[in-house]
Amino acid sequence: MQFHFKLLKEVYVFTNTCPDGVLPLASFQEDEAMSYVIDQSLAEEKNIPFIFPCRCIRSEEETALTAVGITAKVSGTLADNSIPCNVIAAYHHDYFFVPEERGAEALMLLNSANFTS
Numbered sequence: 001m002q003f004h005f006k007l008l009k010e011v012y013v014f015t016n017t018c019p020d021g022v023l024p025l026a027s028f029q030e031d032e033a034m035s036y037v038i039d040q041s042l043a044e045e046k047n048i049p050f051i052f053p054c055r056c057i058r059s060e061e062e063t064a065l066t067a068v069g070i071t072a073k074v075s076g077t078l079a080d081n082s083i084p085c086n087v088i089a090a091y092h093h094d095y096f097f098v099p100e101e102r103g104a105e106a107l108m109l110l111n112s113a114n115f116t117s
């Protein structure tokens with residue numbers, strides 16, 4: 001199967017604060033505190049402290065949680081081009097968070113890399 005990727009339109013940020021009424025894209029319970037990925041515009045509107053404004057690139061094909069090597073191929077391609085990447089593997093798709101200003105470049109690199117599973 002050939003993998004294709006889509007750049008989501010929102011700019012996301014990482015935070016440890018998510019007040020009522022803010023629906024995070026993702027959350028994770030860490031030992032230190034909860035971590036959330038939320039829309040940057042909501043963070044700014046609600047004065048939520050945040051780090052890492054980023055764009056999210058989603059794998060368009062469903063990615064099995066038992067798939068081998070997809071994350072390594074994607075992160076390797078981005079690393080070869082000095083693009084930092086944070087990854088979240090969800091039930092249906094994988095999500096790759098890259099610096100906001102490098103989103104379009106990362107998308108182009110991934111869609112031209114010819115990933116297969």
